[in-house]
Amino acid sequence: MVKNILVPVDGSEGSDRAVVQAIAMAEICEAKLNFLYVANINQLAINAFLSDAILEAVTKAGSVILDRAMEMVPSGIEKEAFSETGSPAVVILDFAAERNPDLIVMGSRGLGVVKGVLLGSVSQYVVEQSKCPVMVVK
Amino acid sequence: MREDSCIVVPMDGSETSILAMDTALNLAQVLDVKIFFLHAAYFDSSTDDDSDSWLPDIVTVSVGDMIEDVRRVVEERLPKEIRAEFVERVGDPAKVVVDFAREKKAGLIVIGARGLSTMEGFFMGSVSQEVMETADCAVLIIKQQKEAFSW
Ligand SMILES: Nc1ncnc2c1ncn2[C@@H]1O[C@H](COP(=O)(O)OP(=O)(O)O)[C@@H](O)[C@H]1O
Ligand SMILES: [Mg+2]
Numbered sequence: 001m002v003k004n005i006l007v008p009v010d011g012s013e014g015s016d017r018a019v020v021q022a023i024a025m026a027e028i029c030e031a032k033l034n035f036l037y038v039a040n041i042n043q044l045a046i047n048a049f050l051s052d053a054i055l056e057a058v059t060k061a062g063s064v065i066l067d068r069a070m071e072m073v074p075s076g077i078e079k080e081a082f083s084e085t086g087s088p089a090v091v092i093l094d095f096a097a098e099r100n101p102d103l104i105v106m107g108s109r110g111l112g113v114v115k116g117v118l119l120g121s122v123s124q125y126v127v128e129q130s131k132c133p134v135m136v137v138k
Numbered sequence: 139m140r141e142d143s144c145i146v147v148p149m150d151g152s153e154t155s156i157l158a159m160d161t162a163l164n165l166a167q168v169l170d171v172k173i174f175f176l177h178a179a180y181f182d183s184s185t186d187d188d189s190d191s192w193l194p195d196i197v198t199v200s201v202g203d204m205i206e207d208v209r210r211v212v213e214e215r216l217p218k219e220i221r222a223e224f225v226e227r228v229g230d231p232a233k234v235v236v237d238f239a240r241e242k243k244a245g246l247i248v249i250g251a252r253g254l255s256t257m258e259g260f261f262m263g264s265v266s267q268e269v270m271e272t273a274d275c276a277v278l279i280i281k282q283q284k285e286a287f288s289w
Binding site for chain 1: 161168169246251261262270271272273274275276277278279280281
């Protein structure tokens with residue numbers, strides 16, 4: 001049975017649609033929703049010095065995204081929010097390997113702006129490497 | 139998924155497509171939606187010259203036969219209350235699947251990550267990759283695993 005659904009969120013429209021789809025699934029299966037936001041610190045580190053102020057801003061941005069996802073969930077459905085740092089695709093897979101969700105639901109696209117690409121790099125990598133089924137939401 | 143929506147399961151007879159089938163059956167049961175089992179054949183056997191066939195059996199034999207095999211396998215496991223239809227189309231498989239799903243206003247495509255072609259070094263089959271990229275609806279990708287997952 002599907003008891004645990006992992007929903008990686010990045011605050012994008014694609015990830016919002018994934019949250020909606022995941023909620024529908026959770027309602028049907030009476031499963032728990034686990035939202036995961038990964039702050040891409042590596043990318044940030046290239047762009048700027050990781051001052052405390054920046055780290056704080058990143059953490060804040062993450063909790064805004066996670067709060068929004070959590071608020072979308074109707075009462076009666078179990079939910080939990082997780083925040084991690086690192087390379088999103090790698091961290092999502094590590095998280096999945098550790099907690100063995102029955103299903104991962106994620107957006108086909110995220111915040112990235114690469115044109116002409118139909119599938120984001122994070123979702124592509126997760127679909128390729130995941131041991132459990134992955135639902136890619138359009 | 140809306141109640142008037144449906145699930146499309148592309149079948150190529152591979153192990154993962156059987157897993158996809160089981161998953162879709164479980165899902166259709168809880169969602170109470172119709173399932174289309176769809177086989178896409180690259181060629182119609184009539185396009186192949188019998189006397190001098192250059193197409194491998196796996197390609198030519200499949201037309202008509204494949205969907206009947208699928209029907210047999212599915213009907214053995216099919217819970218009575220599930221509405222299922224078996225469809226065969228000729229053409230480029232990924233395009234056939236995506237067009238069909240669009241035509242039926244499907245809410246979900248359930249597909250195996252790997253199909254019959256076993257090119258090493260690739261994590262995704264070319265058909266599942268293209269379906270995932272170009273479908274209008276959500277795509278559930280089933281990995282090679284011991285058993286189908288249920289809902
Ligand atoms: N930093 C992240 N933390 C958690 N989930 C993420 C993150 N980045 C992307 N995702 C998930 O992956 C999906 C696809 O995004 P991505 O592959 O990054 O596409 P794009 O290249 O368009 O940004 C998103 O909808 C979201 O579900
Ligand atoms: Mg991204």
